[in-house]
Amino acid sequence: MSFVRQMFGHVQRRAFTASARQSSKVAVLGAAGGIGQPLSLLMKLNPRVSQLALYDIRLGPGVAADLSHINTKSVVKGYDPTPSGLREALTGSEIVLIPAGVPRKPGMTRDDLFNTNASIVRDLAKAAADAAPGANVLVIANPVNSTVPIVAEVFKSKGVYNPKRLFGVTTLDVVRASRFISEIKGTDPADENVTVVGGHSGVTIVPLISQSRHPNISGEQLDALVNRIQFGGDEVVKAKDGAGSATLSMAFAGARFAESLLRASQGEKGVIEPTFVDSPLYKDQGIDFFASRVELGPEGAHNIYPVGKLSKHEEGLLEAALAETDLKKNIQKGIDFVKANP
Numbered sequence: 001m002s003f004v005r006q007m008f009g010h011v012q013r014r015a016f017t018a019s020a021r022q023s024s025k026v027a028v029l030g031a032a033g034g035i036g037q038p039l040s041l042l043m044k045l046n047p048r049v050s051q052l053a054l055y056d057i058r059l060g061p062g063v064a065a066d067l068s069h070i071n072t073k074s075v076v077k078g079y080d081p082t083p084s085g086l087r088e089a090l091t092g093s094e095i096v097l098i099p100a101g102v103p104r105k106p107g108m109t110r111d112d113l114f115n116t117n118a119s120i121v122r123d124l125a126k127a128a129a130d131a132a133p134g135a136n137v138l139v140i141a142n143p144v145n146s147t148v149p150i151v152a153e154v155f156k157s158k159g160v161y162n163p164k165r166l167f168g169v170t171t172l173d174v175v176r177a178s179r180f181i182s183e184i185k186g187t188d189p190a191d192e193n194v195t196v197v198g199g200h201s202g203v204t205i206v207p208l209i210s211q212s213r214h215p216n217i218s219g220e221q222l223d224a225l226v227n228r229i230q231f232g233g234d235e236v237v238k239a240k241d242g243a244g245s246a247t248l249s250m251a252f253a254g255a256r257f258a259e260s261l262l263r264a265s266q267g268e269k270g271v272i273e274p275t276f277v278d279s280p281l282y283k284d285q286g287i288d289f290f291a292s293r294v295e296l297g298p299e300g301a302h303n304i305y306p307v308g309k310l311s312k313h314e315e316g317l318l319e320a321a322l323a324e325t326d327l328k329k330n331i332q333k334g335i336d337f338v339k340a341n342p
């Protein structure tokens with residue numbers, strides 16, 4: 001499968017120069033960052049996007065000026081770091097991507113980012129709830145297990161919460177799983193589709209290899225593969241040696257998820273992506289948000305699928321993820337933060 005097909009689904013190549021079927025405004029909050037810049041570039045290349053609104057506390061207009069010279073049809077605008085700039089960036093947006101926030105350094109967990117990123121995400125969510133209450137909000141900022149509940153609480157407090165329109169972007173876990181399994185098997189990663197469920201940190205990331213094309217991977221090879229998918233983020237943090245975490249692969253993953261949502265909102269049926277959403281699956285165990293395969297539609301999350309048939313090994317992994325106090329605690333921490341710091 002070509003890059004164009006992987007990234008832009010079933011849009012024909014000529015669509016890069018033809019007009020998109022419908023117009024969609026996409027806002028990127030944190031657009032000048034390590035993720036924000038390549039993510040904005042990929043959205044500029046997406047023919048389904050008609051307007052691209054770039055907001056950051058620094059350099060939004062600069063990044064926008066640069067991208068605006070690319071000869072695709074979408075109109076790019078950068079906004080000043082003021083409340084009115086943020087409001088204008090958000091108004092009319094169908095998709096709001098949030099990569100704003102600090103990244104990890106070696107030795108840190110994602111939860112260590114909470115103190116800084118919780119208030120950044122809360123404030124951006126407040127602005128989104130006011131200016132774009134019907135938008136699909138795609139949260140990239142870590143810790144995703146907490147930042148997604150933060151957005152939910154803010155929208156609830158303003159009476160505009162629609163659980164179908166809030167997504168924690170876990171696509172990077174799916175992208176990694178597909179790439180890592182292809183490296184083992186010597187296959188084209190574009191043909192490898194691995195469902196990843198749970199949350200977005202360590203053992204809460206549960207790849208379902210038994211549902212992939214290679215259910216027979218086992219033993220030490222399986223353990224190593226699962227471990228690499230669960231801790232792929234650490235691999236990049238370590239390699240970047242203090243200069244941040246995954247940015248380019250994350251931009252690719254975020255653009256893929258946004259493209260899937262646009263395809264679904266423009267009427268394509270059967271668009272399914274794993275994503276961390278307000279989910280009924282494990283609410284009885286006190287876990288209100290969970291990543292599983294979600295069919296996307298014009299209304300956002302159209303159908304949340306259960307995890308399906310698991311191998312014994314995966315039952316153990318899922319049990320560990322659910323029992324792992326992290327997921328539940330991370331979610332509650334986000335909720336408590338907004339209650340204490342509205």
Ligand SMILES: NC(=O)c1ccc[n+]([C@@H]2O[C@H](COP(=O)([O-])OP(=O)(O)OC[C@H]3O[C@@H](n4cnc5c(N)ncnc54)[C@H](O)[C@@H]3O)[C@@H](O)[C@H]2O)c1
Binds near residue numbers: 123139140170
């Ligand atoms: N979900 C995932 O799979 C995933 C993957 C990689 C990184 N991340 C997370 O994404 C976040 C961003 O990572 P990065 O590498 O791009 O960091 P970065 O520091 O390079 O960029 C962050 C950007 O956010 C901006 N920003 C800060 N506060 C802001 C605010 N209030 N409003 C608007 N913009 C603001 C900064 O100016 C900066 O440009 C981190 O929290 C990181 O952990 C998530």
Ligand SMILES: O=C(O)C[C@H](O)C(=O)O
Binds near residue numbers: 233236
């Ligand atoms: O590892 C990180 O901190 C960034 C991100 O969540 C990732 O999975 O790469």
